[in-house]
Amino acid sequence: MGDNNNVNLPPGFRFSPTDEELVVHFLQRKASLLPCHPDIIPDLHLYPYDPWDLDAGKTMAVGNKWYFYSRITNETRITGNGYWQPVGVDESILSSSNHKVIGTKKYYGFYMGDEPPQGHKTNWLMQEYRLSHSSASTSSSNRSSSRRSTTHSTNEYSKWVICCRGEVTYNSDNDSAELSCLDEVFLSLDDLDDDNISSPH
Numbered sequence: 412m413g414d415n416n417n418v419n420l421p422p423g424f425r426f427s428p429t430d431e432e433l434v435v436h437f438l439q440r441k442a443s444l445l446p447c448h449p450d451i452i453p454d455l456h457l458y459p460y461d462p463w464d465l466d467a468g469k470t471m472a473v474g475n476k477w478y479f480y481s482r483i484t485n486e487t488r489i490t491g492n493g494y495w496q497p498v499g500v501d502e503s504i505l506s507s508s509n510h511k512v513i514g515t516k517k518y519y520g521f522y523m524g525d526e527p528p529q530g531h532k533t534n535w536l537m538q539e540y541r542l543s544h545s546s547a548s549t550s551s552s553n554r555s556s557s558r559r560s561t562t563h564s565t566n567e568y569s570k571w572v573i574c575c576r577g578e579v580t581y582n583s584d585n586d587s588a589e590l591s592c593l594d595e596v597f598l599s600l601d602d603l604d605d606d607n608i609s610s611p612h
Contacts, residue, residue, distance in 0.1 A: 457488075504540070540575070
């Protein structure tokens with residue numbers, strides 16, 4: 412996939428996709444073995460990286476967000492210093508043309524510690540975008556009709572996800588939080604206790 416240091420975008424443009432655009436123009440094409448233009452989101456096996464190791468050298472950095480492709484696995488989301496824990500309720504991503512569900516957005520918070528539930532919440536958070544079952548089936552059909560030869564199994568590419576990692580940043584002068592949209596969503600989740608937010612640094 413594309414290298415973060417070679418983002419071929421015209422001057423004045425920035426990467427700021429909607430949820431639908433991430434699913435349709437990037438994730439569905441990835442699952443269908445179709446080229447992405449621009450080819451700017453890299454592949455990364457998420458585990459066992461700690462969130463602060465997912466820097467611009469491994470992911471696509473845009474402001475305080477980091478984008479990358481990963482795969483759904485049966486692995487527990489455990490890293491060297493903690494684990495990713497699902498938080499809140501999954502959200503359906505709808506097509507603007509026919510209002511059908513094309514994907515799902517899941518939320519994860521990073522906890523320092525060996526395993527749930529002993530971990531301590533940190534300010535690291537992540538969104539994970541997945542294809543819906545119908546979208547994955549469409550992608551599989553597109554692969555079958557493609558003339559491109561491949562040795563990959565039928566279900567392998569339907570397991571791709573796009574991850575968007577971010578963190579809550581605080582202004583040291585007045586201890587006020589400077590929040591991105593991702594941060595605001597995360598902090599609005601019912602099970603997040605603001606008093607326990609800590610930094611791994």
